Amino acid sequence: MSKDFVSVENLSKVYPSASGDVTVFDNVNIGIKKGEFVCIIGHSGCGKSTIMNILAGLDEPTSGSVIMDGKEISGPSLDRGVVFQNYSLLPWLTTLQNVSFGVAARNPSWSKVKVDAHSSHYLDMVGLSAALKKKPSELSGGMRQRVSIARAFATSPKLLLLDEPFGALDALTRGVIQEELLKIWSETQQTVFMITHDVDEAILLADHILLMSNGPNARVAESVKISIARPRNRSEIIEDPAYYKIRNHLVNFLINCPKSTPSSDNTHGNIPLIVDPALIDSAINVEKIKTIDQPSVAAAEIVKKIKN
Amino acid sequence: MTSSINARAALLSLIILFIGLGIWEALNQPPPSTEALTEYELMMGSSDSEARVPPPSAVLGRAWEELSNPFYDAGPNDKGIGIQLAYSLYRVLLGFFGAAVIAIPLGFLIGMSPLMHKALNPFIQVLRPISPLAWMPLALFVIKDSELSAIFVIFICSIWPMLINTAFGVSNVRKDWVNVAKTHELSQLKTAFLVILPAAAPTILTGMRISIGIAWLVIVAAEMLVGGTGIGYYVWNEWNNLDLISVIFSILMIGIIGMLLDMALGVVAKLVAYEE
Numbered sequence: 001m002s003k004d005f006v007s008v009e010n011l012s013k014v015y016p017s018a019s020g021d022v023t024v025f026d027n028v029n030i031g032i033k034k035g036e037f038v039c040i041i042g043h044s045g046c047g048k049s050t051i052m053n054i055l056a057g058l059d060e061p062t063s064g065s066v067i068m069d070g071k072e073i074s075g076p077s078l079d080r081g082v083v084f085q086n087y088s089l090l091p092w093l094t095t096l097q098n099v100s101f102g103v104a105a106r107n108p109s110w111s112k113v114k115v116d117a118h119s120s121h122y123l124d125m126v127g128l129s130a131a132l133k134k135k136p137s138e139l140s141g142g143m144r145q146r147v148s149i150a151r152a153f154a155t156s157p158k159l160l161l162l163d164e165p166f167g168a169l170d171a172l173t174r175g176v177i178q179e180e181l182l183k184i185w186s187e188t189q190q191t192v193f194m195i196t197h198d199v200d201e202a203i204l205l206a207d208h209i210l211l212m213s214n215g216p217n218a219r220v221a222e223s224v225k226i227s228i229a230r231p232r233n234r235s236e237i238i239e240d241p242a243y244y245k246i247r248n249h250l251v252n253f254l255i256n257c258p259k260s261t262p263s264s265d266n267t268h269g270n271i272p273l274i275v276d277p278a279l280i281d282s283a284i285n286v287e288k289i290k291t292i293d294q295p296s297v298a299a300a301e302i303v304k305k306i307k308n
Numbered sequence: 309m310t311s312s313i314n315a316r317a318a319l320l321s322l323i324i325l326f327i328g329l330g331i332w333e334a335l336n337q338p339p340p341s342t343e344a345l346t347e348y349e350l351m352m353g354s355s356d357s358e359a360r361v362p363p364p365s366a367v368l369g370r371a372w373e374e375l376s377n378p379f380y381d382a383g384p385n386d387k388g389i390g391i392q393l394a395y396s397l398y399r400v401l402l403g404f405f406g407a408a409v410i411a412i413p414l415g416f417l418i419g420m421s422p423l424m425h426k427a428l429n430p431f432i433q434v435l436r437p438i439s440p441l442a443w444m445p446l447a448l449f450v451i452k453d454s455e456l457s458a459i460f461v462i463f464i465c466s467i468w469p470m471l472i473n474t475a476f477g478v479s480n481v482r483k484d485w486v487n488v489a490k491t492h493e494l495s496q497l498k499t500a501f502l503v504i505l506p507a508a509a510p511t512i513l514t515g516m517r518i519s520i521g522i523a524w525l526v527i528v529a530a531e532m533l534v535g536g537t538g539i540g541y542y543v544w545n546e547w548n549n550l551d552l553i554s555v556i557f558s559i560l561m562i563g564i565i566g567m568l569l570d571m572a573l574g575v576v577a578k579l580v581a582y583e584e
Contacts, residue, residue, distance in 0.1 A: 058487055076490040088484040092506045101502065105492040137583035155492070279448040 004031035005191055006055075006159055011064035013050050024050060025218040028064070029271055030210060032159075037185060037192045039202040040220075041250065042212025043257065046196045052163050056082045056191060069158060078106050081157030089136040089151075089196040096132040099123055099139045104153040122154035123147070126180055126185075142173035146180070162194035166201065175234055178204060188229065199250045203243065206234055210272065211253050224249060225276040227260055227270045242278035249277035319538025333363045362553040370553045371560070385545060387537070389558065393565060395537040399455075399530075400523045400569075408520065411467045412512060415474025416500065419508070425475065432471065438525050440465035444533055454534035461530045466519040473515025477508030509580035517573045524566045539565075 012026035019189055024047040032038050042048050053059035053067060057076035066073045073080070089098045100118040107115065123129060126146035136144050152160055166174040167179075178201060185192060185205075196202050202209045203226055211222040228240045237243055322530045338360065378390025440461045447457035481504050489499040530539025539562055546554035 054440070056491055058490060076493065078491070078493045080491065082487070082491045084484055084487070086484060088488050090485060090488065090503065090506070091584050092580075102492050105494060255437075262343075 002267045003033060004071060005034040005036075006030070006032040006193070007067045008051070008055075008154060009065050010050065010065065011066070012055065013047060013054070013059075013114045014062040023217050024215050025212070026069050027133070028218075028220050030220055032191060032193060032208075034191055035189045036207045037205055038208045039194050039196050039206035040210040040212060041196060041199065041240070041254070042203055042218065043214050043254070046215040046218035047214045048069075048212060049163060052082075052193070052195055056080055056161050056276050078155055079158045081152035081155050081160045083145075083148050083152045083160070083162045083165045085137070085167055087141075087148045089144055091136050091146055094135060095123060095128060095139070095147050096120065098136070099149055099154050102151045102155045111278075119154055121148075122150040125184055126150045126177075127154075142169050142177060145169060146177060149177070149181060149184070153190065154189060155186070156190075158191065160192045162192065164195050164197065169196065173200075174201070179233060180231065181205065199247060199254070202250070203228070203246055204234060204237055209250065211250070214257050220272045221272050222253065223272040225274065225278075227276060227278045245277040249275065315516045319508070329364045332361075333365060334339065335361045336363045362556060366553050367389060367556045367560070370557050374554075384536075387542075388538075389418040389542070389561060391403070392537060392539045392558075396527050396531060396539040399459050399538065400462055400520070400527050403459045404520055404523050406459070406464045407466035408470055408516065411470035411515075412474050414441060415471045415512070415515075416478050416504070418471070418475040419478025420500075421506070425479070432468070433558070436468045436472075440522075441529055441533065444530065448534075454536065458530045458534050458538075462523045462527060465526045466523045469518035469522065470512070470515040472516070474508065474512045477511025477515075478504055480511075481507040506580070510582070513573065513577040513580055517570060517577065520569050520573055521566065524562075524569055528562060 006029035008028060010026075011028040011030075013024045014026075015022045024045075028047075028051065028259065030038075030051075040048055040051070050059055055073070057073055057080065068079070080295060091253050093101065096119055099122060100115050102131050103119050104110065104112075104115045107118075108116070108178060120129065120132060123132060123146075126149055128143060128146055131139060131143060135267075136147070137149070145168075148152065149165065152162075166177060182205060184190075192205075194205065196205075205251065209218045209224040211224060212218050213221045224246065226246060228237060228242055228246075342559060356559055364430045374389045378388045380388040414428075418428055443461055444457060447460045448454065451457050451460060485503050485507055486499065489503045494502060527538065528540035528543065532544045533540035535541050535544075539558060543555055543562075546552075546558065
């Protein structure tokens with residue numbers, strides 16, 4: 001684990017409530033290496049967003065710690081850039097100002113000209129060079145999220161946190177921005193941690209996909225390795241033999257909704273099980289699909305994907 | 309249709325104006341006298357035994373007269389309408405901006421700190437409903453200057469809407485925007501000026517518009533009490549002179565200046581408005 005750039009150790013979050021404390025998640029352990037793209041998937045309520053807020057420094061864990069680059073994190077920092085689900089652009093600033101205020105905060109010694117040039121460069125990377133002077137209200141949802149992504153990348157954080165960045169976008173826009181994100185990521189070699197609900201999106205983008213079991217007492221149950229070669233793109237990735245093995249594995253996990261039992265379930269300790277579905281014998285994998293309760297759901301999903 | 313709705317509204321306004329003025333004019337004509345006026349009747353202007361509200365034609369004539377020379381000064385009881393209005397505006401603006409200087413920073417403090425909100429709220433709730441004129445005797449006693457007392461009364465009535473709106477605007481700034489400031493490591497001061505102030509500015513401006521409206525209402529009453537100069541004093545002085553034409557004319561001027569004050573802040577409100 002010492003090689004990990006970001007290391008989440010035995011994290012737990014307890015919310016007090018009238019009917020007793022609710023442990024949303026506990027014993028969460030995550031390791032992210034430098035330059036890795038990690039996605040986290042889990043059902044609503046398992047505490048994904050809370051984990052992200054703790055990583056961003058906007059929330060405090062009940063116990064456990066997060067260590068980044070050898071130091072324990074405390075409070076928000078420019079070292080950790082965040083792309084929020086609802087874009088969170090400041091509506092009274094133009095596109096360029098929304099990015100440049102972040103760049104200026106990151107580089108206080110830069111001149112305004114340099115800040116603006118740097119900011120425009122990143123807006124150019126997401127194809128928004130024509131909208132520098134526009135206010136967020138004049139932009140579509142997809143364009144707003146592009147500004148938000150440009151703002152996060154332009155400050156060159158050590159860790160980039162994306163909280164369901166494409167959740168509110170239509171499928172076409174989502175696809176385009178996913179590829180733009182992949183392009184910027186490969187150019188900048190950022191370390192990225194992203195929440196998503198979209199299995200295909202996770203496979204396209206991630207090196208590892210963390211699967212969370214259901215809350216309360218949610219845990220990171222598995223770390224699924226995505227061995228599909230890069231660079232990836234949406235049309236070619238589905239032809240990779242590993243694609244459906246991975247996809248089936250993820251969908252199986254989500255449909256079966258493994259319920260966590262408090263700490264007694266320590267069959268593999270608190271460290272997530274590392275799984276590489278590509279290496280699983282397809283016969284066993286098919287068998288596994290048949291044993292689950294609703295294989296037709298997974299099958300229907302796959303058929304839908306092929307039709308697309 | 310959209311271009312013609314303005315034209316039609318203007319036309320309708322004019323029709324309503326002329327009908328209203330027509331009724332007013334018609335209802336207040338003295339009865340024609342049948343015989344020669346006595347000396348007393350000549351002095352009173354007519355043989356009418358009943359006092360009547362002056363007709364609009366008389367008010368318009370007075371308005372023309374007053375507005376063609378608004379700044380004359382012929383002694384303490386005879387100053388032009390422009391001078392009287394300027395005195396009132398000076399007091400209102402001084403009291404209003406004095407209140408803004410206190411209310412906006414204090415509102416920020418209350419909006420950002422739940423502790424301060426809870427601690428100061430009882431005072432605000434008790435002081436806010438007090439009629440500003442109720443402060444007048446105390447102000448006169450403490451300040452010992454009628455001019456400054458009037459300004460203090462404006463100050464005290466302007467402060468509450470601005471204070472409450474600023475606190476409300478600041479405490480309701482979207483959490484996401486504050487989070488953006490936090491993740492960009494902005495200092496408290498920078499967050500206040502770069503994120504919270506622009507985010508709350510439309511709400512603050514709404515408070516300022518309410519305040520200036522109330523201040524303009526209160527100055528008339530305050531000047532009736534303290535006397536000397538100002539549009540409120542002018543109205544009361546003309547009442548004592550039984551010059552109803554001037555009273556009606558000054559009522560109109562109070563309305564027009566109040567509208568202009570609101571419009572001016574409306575322009576500022578447009579500047580700081582944003583669309584989400």
